[in-house]
Amino acid sequence: xxxxxxxxxxxxxxxxxxxxxxxxxxxxxxxxxxxxxxxxxxxxxxxxxxxxxxxxxxxxxxxxxxxxxxxxxxxxxxxxxxxxxxxxxxxxxxxxxxxxxxxxxxxxxxxxxxxxxxxxxxxxxxxxxxxxxxxxxxxxxxxxxxxxxxxxxxxxxxxxxxxxxxxxxxxxxxxxxxxxxxxxxxxxxxxxxxxxxxxxxxxxxxxxxxxxxxxxxxxx
Numbered sequence: 067x068x069x070x071x072x073x074x075x076x077x078x079x080x081x082x083x084x085x086x087x088x089x090x091x092x093x094x095x096x097x098x099x100x101x102x103x104x105x106x107x108x109x110x111x112x113x114x115x116x117x118x119x120x121x122x123x124x125x126x127x128x129x130x131x132x133x134x135x136x137x138x139x140x141x142x143x144x145x146x147x148x149x150x151x152x153x154x155x156x157x158x159x160x161x162x163x164x165x166x167x168x169x170x171x172x173x174x175x176x177x178x179x180x181x182x183x184x185x186x187x188x189x190x191x192x193x194x195x196x197x198x199x200x201x202x203x204x205x206x207x208x209x210x211x212x213x214x215x216x217x218x219x220x221x222x223x224x225x226x227x228x229x230x231x232x233x234x235x236x237x238x239x240x241x242x243x244x245x246x247x248x249x250x251x252x253x254x255x256x257x258x259x260x261x262x263x264x265x266x267x268x269x270x271x272x273x274x275x276x277x278x279x280x281x282x283x284x285x286x
Contacts, residue, residue, distance in 0.1 A: 107187075109182075109184060109187075110184050110187050110188060113175060113178060113179045113182075113184055114188070114282060114285075116174075116175035116178075117175045117176060117179065117197070117278075117282070118279065118282045119175075120172050120173075120174065120175040120176065121275050121278055121279055121282075122279065123172060124171040124172060124275060125272065125275045125276065125279070127169070127171065128169060128171070128268060128271060128272050128275065129272065131167055131169040131268060132265060132268045132269065132272070134165075134167040135167050135261055135264050135265045135268065136265060137161060138161060138162065138165055138166075138167060138261055139258055139261045139262060139265065141158040141161035141162035141165075142158075142162045142254050142255075142257060142258040142261070143258065144158040144162070145158045145159065145162050145244075145251075145254060146251065146254060146255065146258070149244070149245045149251060152245065154244055154245045156244070159225075159230070159244075162221075162254060163218065163221045163222055163225055163254070164218075164222065166214075166215055166218055167211065167214075167264075168208075168211045168212075168215065169207060169208070169211065169268065171204065173204075176197070176200065176201075179197070180201075185197060185198060190281065190285050192281055193278070193281045193282065193285055196274065196277055196278045196281060197278065199274065200274065200275075200278065203267075203270060203271045203274045204271060206267050206270075206271075207264060207267040207268050207271050210260060210263045210264040210266075210267045211260075211264045213260045213263075214257055214260035214261050214263075214264055217253055217254075217256045217257035217260060218257055220253050221250060221253040221254055221257060224247070224249055224250050224253060225250065228243055228244070228247060228250070230243065230244065
């Protein structure tokens with residue numbers, strides 16, 4: 067009969083079948099979520115390994131960069147001090163006025179982590195914060211170095227306008243010419259200030275990278 071009622075046993079069987087289907091779906095979703103978490107964890111581990119290698123190389127390059135900044139600063143001081151003494155050391159001119167230092171780190175691994183959103187998947191909060199702050203530290207150094215380069219370029223233009231013979235720094239007239247040029251000495255003093263700022267920023271970045279490497283060692 068069309069209006070025949072379902073037996074209690076049939077209703078129970080249907081409920082069981084529905085429960086099994088729902089349970090299977092939930093298990094499938096849980097397995098998918100678990101597998102996705104496993105994949106993300108592997109990706110994070112892989113990128114952190116690449117970052118560790120990248121940071122180690124950057125740390126060595128940064129220390130060399132700091133040494134170069136210090137050498138440039140020392141050359142500028144030599145020019146300034148010997149000029150005040152009336153016997154400018156023109157041998158320091160090439161390094162003080164011509165040379166330049168701009169730190170150019172490898173950022174491929176860090177860029178990949180940020181671009182893929184994997185930075186947010188790093189479980190260690192301290193490491194996540196250190197990695198997140200790295201770009202700002204790097205930008206601060208870059209800005210200091212750019213300003214130092216600007217004063218370097220201005221000093222080079224001034225040197226060219228004076229007709230200073232870089233190929234022969236022993237000419238006495240050249241020494242007297244530079245010693246009496248206030249504009250050149252001012253430009254060098256301003257560059258020295260920016261070089262010192264760059265050294266300070268580079269040292270802060272060095273300490274930051276060391277913290278990242280230490281934390282990576284502790285979490286792996």
